[in-house]
Amino acid sequence: MTLTDLQALERDHLVPAYARMPVEFVRGEGALLWDADGNEYLDFQTGLAVNSLGHCHPAVVEAIRDQAERLIHVGNLFYSEPSLRLAKRLAESSLGGKVHFANSGTEANEAALKLARKAKQQGTIVSVHRGFHGRTYGSLSATPQESKQAPFAPLVPGFVSVEPTAEAITAAVDAGTAAVILEPVQGESGVYELGDDVLRAAREACDAHAAALIFDEVQCGLGRTGTLWAYQHSGVVPDAMTTAKSLGGGLPIGALITGERLADVFAAGDHGSTFAGGPVQCAAGLAVLDVIDDEALLARGRELGEHLRHAVAELPGVGEVRGRGLMIAFELVGGGAPELVTRALTEERLVLNATGPTTVRLLPPLIIDRAQADEALRRLAKLLEGA
Numbered sequence: 001m002t003l004t005d006l007q008a009l010e011r012d013h014l015v016p017a018y019a020r021m022p023v024e025f026v027r028g029e030g031a032l033l034w035d036a037d038g039n040e041y042l043d044f045q046t047g048l049a050v051n052s053l054g055h056c057h058p059a060v061v062e063a064i065r066d067q068a069e070r071l072i073h074v075g076n077l078f079y080s081e082p083s084l085r086l087a088k089r090l091a092e093s094s095l096g097g098k099v100h101f102a103n104s105g106t107e108a109n110e111a112a113l114k115l116a117r118k119a120k121q122q123g124t125i126v127s128v129h130r131g132f133h134g135r136t137y138g139s140l141s142a143t144p145q146e147s148k149q150a151p152f153a154p155l156v157p158g159f160v161s162v163e164p165t166a167e168a169i170t171a172a173v174d175a176g177t178a179a180v181i182l183e184p185v186q187g188e189s190g191v192y193e194l195g196d197d198v199l200r201a202a203r204e205a206c207d208a209h210a211a212a213l214i215f216d217e218v219q220c221g222l223g224r225t226g227t228l229w230a231y232q233h234s235g236v237v238p239d240a241m242t243t244a245k246s247l248g249g250g251l252p253i254g255a256l257i258t259g260e261r262l263a264d265v266f267a268a269g270d271h272g273s274t275f276a277g278g279p280v281q282c283a284a285g286l287a288v289l290d291v292i293d294d295e296a297l298l299a300r301g302r303e304l305g306e307h308l309r310h311a312v313a314e315l316p317g318v319g320e321v322r323g324r325g326l327m328i329a330f331e332l333v334g335g336g337a338p339e340l341v342t343r344a345l346t347e348e349r350l351v352l353n354a355t356g357p358t359t360v361r362l363l364p365p366l367i368i369d370r371a372q373a374d375e376a377l378r379r380l381a382k383l384l385e386g387a
């Protein structure tokens with residue numbers, strides 16, 4: 001099928017909820033993608049932080065194939081070893097409590113919000129500006145962005161949002177607060193790292209009022225910022241944390257991970273999902289963790305991230321550069337980020353993402369090497385020098 005055929009099918013049959021780029025990818029390997037005409041692309045977008053191991057990592061493919069040949073679905077009324085092994089691995093690598101599986105980031109956050117409300121027996125949820133937690137009603141209610149919330153009002157009651165500052169969070173949390181939810185590094189709004197003082201203030205405010213501190217690590221977790229979990233940079237430990245995106249190596253999975261205090265808040269029947277914790281996605285998750293939970297890989301991500309940030313800052317037209325590890329964004333002084341991303345795709349075969357009119361985000365696979373980082377920089381330089 002040609003691109004024109006695909007566009008006609010989309011126009012006639014898909015609800016128009018996405019703005020798609022004019023390319024169909026049909027194959028991927030490592031950091032590379034190929035379109036239907038056989039053109040090769042360098043992927044610095046990774047399905048928005050999903051393909052952290054690159055495309056079709058052999059360990060993930062093998063785990064999926066092996067599990068799919070034996071049992072694809074079994075439901076949560078029975079035991080399933082992959083989900084129990086993955087739960088143990090996730091909890092032991094982070095907060096030490098227990099895990100509840102979901103199918104996506106927004107669902108993992110729904111579970112976290114429900115858990116916090118049940119723990120406090122109701123209460124307000126505090127989120128911060130520039131945060132993004134998902135599109136379902138609870139997560140959307142914690143995502144204070146007018147354009148995303150307004151068409152779907154009324155939202156869930158009991159949510160407030162404040163500036164992501166220590167003072168604002170401290171002032172917002174009181175005896176009626178069930179939880180504070182935030183991303184240690186805010187992704188969708190353009191890679192804004194919250195300062196250690198902000199995270200510490202949120203921790204102290206939650207401690208003072210028996211509220212739950214929830215970190216949304218759906219995008220910034222699992223090695224993206226150069227440590228297995230983003231909270232490890234600050235040393236501020238949340239009561240609960242959510243993960244998704246790269247956990248399934250491309251398969252849909254999310255997880256709520258609790259610390260000890262919240263581990264037994266849910267009772268049987270409180271929350272659940274048909275597909276959550278399925279054997280194939282959990283087998284993939286175990287394979288992903290085997291590769292990502294490796295200090296050498298994480299250290300290389302930190303080094304390459306620093307190299308990319310320094311080099312990008314030298315390019316013409318680039319203003320502020322932000323980020324940690326391989327979660328990077330830069331500002332274009334004269335704007336035009338969506339146009340640059342389109343030109344990068346069509347002229348240089350470099351897959352990038354714009355989070356807004358002035359902001360370009362780089363989310364390369366964690367398995368890239370220095371030569372691929374330099375190749376992406378070369379293509380970016382060509383675009384920006386010619387601009």
Ligand SMILES: Cc1ncc(COP(=O)(O)O)c(C=O)c1O
Pocket residue numbers: 048104105106107109132133134135183187188216217218219220244245
């Ligand atoms: C920090 C964060 N939380 C939640 C989500 C929602 O995840 P999903 O799209 O899997 O529902 C996203 C998605 O971009 C995200 O970046």
